[in-house]
Amino acid sequence: MKRIIGSVSAAVFVFAVLMLALKIDVFFYLENARSYARQSDVLYNIFGQLRNDIAAILYLKSDEYFHGGTEHPHGEEHTIADELSGEHKHHEDVPSQRQRGKEEDADIFLRLDRAIHAHRVQHLAPDQSAEIVPWFSLAVLVDPEYVQAYVVGGYWLGMRLNRPDEALLFLKKGLKSNPQAWQIYSQIGDIYFLAKKDYRKAAAYLERAYLAMDAPDVNKIDKKHVLIFLATAWERLEDYRKSVYYYEKLEALVPDPDVAKKIAGLNAQIKGISVYGQE
């Protein structure tokens, strides 16, 4: 009897500690982040980096799951985020990393390894896509400052799994820990635009994304993406002046005859409205 009570107590205690430990740890981690402890505290830096590494491993799981459980090499032309965000049918049905190499060079150990671990790469079927979602949640649980996990997770929830409300909740939670993350604002804006068709809210978030995009590491493609959606959102809201404003910024960034035509068209509409307004 004593052994049973002792065992049950010990198991429940360890379980409770496990459940609480990460939450308490994350709380203090964010508190330290806000007080800029990372710059001076060695231990904080070490464990912070460990946290980042574990979160990265969990995030990479989503990529592994997306490719049916195989490791496969990513081309230089795109990142894992691109993999998870786009259609990459050309990767399907190719040998996985472990399958590569000549069969005649393989000794018995290598043949065994390939027979066990190698598998053709296969993307998850649409009805199985939800399988990758838990890993985003776990990655941000460990590292609440993992912006990419929020963004890609939000994309999958909002665009692929048709759960925009859950996506927005997830992304807004990410904003609490990362208030300057333009990527999260941008993704929220995309979801409001594409999934919810709420152009006013989309515009609000996309503007905040654009304002946060001052950093030099922000590339033109990302800015272009935000500007296109912003301009289109205002266009749909029939606020053509604001739409033109952002189209002009887009034209300045990446000159495009189609954009120039669009600006001209919108300006004409503005004048037309003005004429009608005067009348």
Add this chain to the structure above:
Amino acid sequence: MKAVFLIAANLMREIFRKKDFYVLLLLLLLLLVYLLNAAFFGIRDVFRYMKEIGLGLVFLFSLLISVPFAAKVMIDEAASKTIYALLAKPLSRFQVIIGKFLGSLFVAWCSFSFFFFLFVLASVYKQGVFTGILYFQVYVAGLCLLLVLTAMTLCLSVYCTFSTTITLAYMIYFLMSWFGGGLHESLYKIPLLGQAVYYALPHFEFFDLRHRLIHLWEPVPAWVMLALVAYACLYSGAMLLCARYGFNKRWL
């Protein structure tokens, strides 16, 4: 032979009279129940993460029991001087090694079987599908893994202290599981020495069939399972011979 089984059977009494096994079993049960009920963003019909985490816990808890147990059987015997009364009986030292090995192995297998059974129940309940052959293959591979790990740990314990044995055993296991697959490219190209090291290292990555169960790949062919069992038996045999050599030379 009877003496060997007597030693093994009495050793098994230890694991069931200690709390560790029951604590881990209950902890696994609690964690599996938690995983079963977890819903991410309101999505309930996701199974793979639960299988991955569940299986990971099964293997982790089995390691937590089997490695320290195998590490301490010979060391404790010598440190507490119980070895004197044991070797004063009509037993050879090799019989003692085999008996301790079998006892440790049965402890590892029993623990693993209990944990795996719990996992299968949880997994089948969640998914509603029982892919029998895959479960069976993962289970057999797990038994083979524990066979090699127990033998290796016992061999190390004959030559090293308890803490060194545990550290080395875990290090070798985790390093080979994570990086063993890439060793062929690096080590194999170094003639003789590299190849010798490559073949001498215990390839624990061979026994990791979990991803096949998680992602519902097709089962491995029969020759692979036979090769795994053969490899496990041969490697364990080699480890036990090493242990015998070291133990025979030891002054007690």
Add this chain to the structure above:
Amino acid sequence: MSNEVLILKEVSVTYRGKAYSKDALRNLSLSVNRGEVFGFLGPNGAGKTTTIKSILNLLYPTQGSIFVFDSPSFHPRVRQRIGYMPEIAQYYWYLTPRELMMMYAGFFGIKKNDALRKIDGLCALVGLEKEAGVLMKNFSKGMMQKVSLAQALINDPELLILDEPTSGLDPVARMKVRDIIKDLKAKGTTVFFSSHELSEVELISDRIGILNAGRMVTVADMKDILSQKGHRQSLERYFLDIITKEENQ
């Protein structure tokens, strides 16, 4: 079949470490006759336990040979007829005395029912009837000593080797052990034991051997020692005389 149950011929044991080498036994020769009680004496560090370990093949003589029942001591089958009580009585905390002795009985090929009867008898003999089914994790030193003696007798040994058999026992228990040794002698069992309790050795031994610094200094009959003229001789006085002489040389 010779009358000598245990023969050590020119046995030397050298412990070698990284920076030292110690001769624990130096050309030790000794024989023990069938049915006698042989007391093996010596100061601390003389090599008594080393001698016993060599006989049981727990360590290997650097030189010399050891025969038990006319067979080399390293054969496991030789130990079929030996009972051994170690100096430090430690057994498995997760077993009861009954389970421990059942396991040991199994090693000797004793059948289950016979073993159970024997175990009950032995537990009664050493005073462990109530504790036979209790886990040994909470046993005191004295109780462990009793378990140790009982397990040494499980196979009705022809040669019983006892290393400090009365260490840690109260006077009543010590008397019990002496009585057990006397009974065994009456049955024809050869007893080879080491002890620091010279008064007890004096009471039960037929012959004694005194070891000092790895060398056998003397082997003598107990009757001869005690009947030396001109003294009210005791084993203790004899022992001290011998050792003092050795140290002065």
